[in-house]
Amino acid sequence: MCRSFTLGLLLLAMFISVPGRAAVTADQWLVRFSEAMHSYHYNGVLVYSREGQLDTVELSHDVNEMGEQSRLSYLDGLPREFLQHGDQIVHKISGETVASDRIHGRNPVGRFSGGLEQVKKYYQLQLKGQGRVVGRPAVIVEITPRDNQRLGYRLWLDKESALLLKSVTLDPLSRELETFQFTSFNFVRRDTPLKKEHQQQAPADGASLPWLPEGFDVYLVKDSVPVSENHLANMFGLSDGVSTFSVFIEPLRNDSLKEGVHQYGATVVVVRMVTRNNTARVVTVVGEIPLHTARKVAAAF
The missing domain is CATH 2.50.20.10 (Lipoprotein localisation LolA/LolB/LppX)
Known part of the structure; x- marks a missing residue:
């Protein structure tokens, strides 16, 4: 969801x-x-x-x-x-x-x-x-x-x-x-335009991913985000000030998404299974970035 x-x-x-x-x-x-x-x-x-x-x-x-x-x-x-x-x-x-x-x-x-x-x-x-x-x-x-x-x-x-x-x-x-x-x-x-508040483009505290294209910062980190009825994932939101994408990381389950690549207009979805230290996870990259960039983000895990 x-x-x-x-x-x-x-x-x-x-x-x-x-x-x-x-x-x-x-x-x-x-x-x-x-x-x-x-x-x-x-x-x-x-x-x-x-x-x-x-x-x-x-x-x-x-x-x-x-x-x-x-x-x-x-x-x-x-x-x-x-x-x-x-x-x-x-x-x-x-x-x-x-x-x-x-x-x-x-x-x-x-x-x-x-x-x-x-x-x-x-x-x-x-x-x-x-x-x-x-x-x-x-x-x-x-x-x-x-x-x-x-x-x-x-x-x-x-x-x-x-x-x-x-x-x-x-x-x-x-x-x-x-x-x-x-x-x-x-x-x-408006009769009186509102004053625009300046917002700093600072990364979320302590947030990092294995690889990001230059200019993209992590603005949001959430743990245990429901991605389906029975699945929870860690979520990272990223932006370069113009484009945005998200990374979801969750344990591998029998009904997890299969590895693959999808594109819907400007939105790409890359799903990759990663096994490390006998633990299998599913990494999903979704957002408005080129397909080869999404693949590289997922491949870095």
């Missing part, structure tokens, strides 16, 4: 870090994008497409003195929704809570939580012209990784508000993996 919860957080992540200053460069647009949620309430319906599958999702987002308030609801298939209230994330299916977690330290679902300098250390920023999404003029910003250990992004930012209207995730060869795009969109400027 927790792996599905993590995939939901990755979807929510694209739209939880999104004032009206003029912006000319890609750097300036990204600063506006990362600050805009503190100046606007926004909501709408968006489509999420990958590998021929299309989901329709309703999203609303606000930030107040209590923190972020977000709701993401799937409009197709089984009723599913993710709710964020401050530092609490709740996953519901058919109205019943199936997972709940508390954010520790840096917000793992916040895009560009590390600030502009952190982003530019590992990514190049470029303006790629202008476009139009859901009837609104937009500026296109491309975020290209400086190495092959992370994915790229092409963003369509609303020219008036700098809110995110569309996002395409790109693999290391610049091929499109998945697309998020609003089909209806509304926003209201």
Whole structure:
């Protein structure tokens, strides 16, 4: 269950870090994008497409003195929704809570939580012209990784508000993996924008993994996380300030996941069995990183 919860957080992540200053460069647009949620309430319906599958999702987002308030609801298939209230994330299916977690330290679902300098250390920023999404003029910003250990992004930012209207995730060869795009969109400027609190990108205390791509820090460590009805795992959450992924480590059981590799749009899943000192464990890497990077993270155990 927790792996599905993590995939939901990755979807929510694209739209939880999104004032009206003029912006000319890609750097300036990204600063506006990362600050805009503190100046606007926004909501709408968006489509999420990958590998021929299309989901329709309703999203609303606000930030107040209590923190972020977000709701993401799937409009197709089984009723599913993710709710964020401050530092609490709740996953519901058919109205019943199936997972709940508390954010520790840096917000793992916040895009560009590390600030502009952190982003530019590992990514190049470029303006790629202008476009139009859901009837609104937009500026296109491309975020290209400086190495092959992370994915790229092409963003369509609303020219008036700098809110995110569309996002395409790109693999290391610049091929499109998945697309998020609003089909209806509304926003209201705050009377008094909230002041953005600076968040340090510090790793979780005492947390380490055998190997991580440069720039990724552990922001969350949890023990005994339920990953299915009968399974518990240790979980590590990692981010480079733009992309996120998680690592689950659990004892090997008869009904454990089989070794293998899966990819769902921009999200990869690598499952590996590890035996050491006569103890067998299952390591699962899941998140928005290239497949070869996920394989290397798992192979280091």
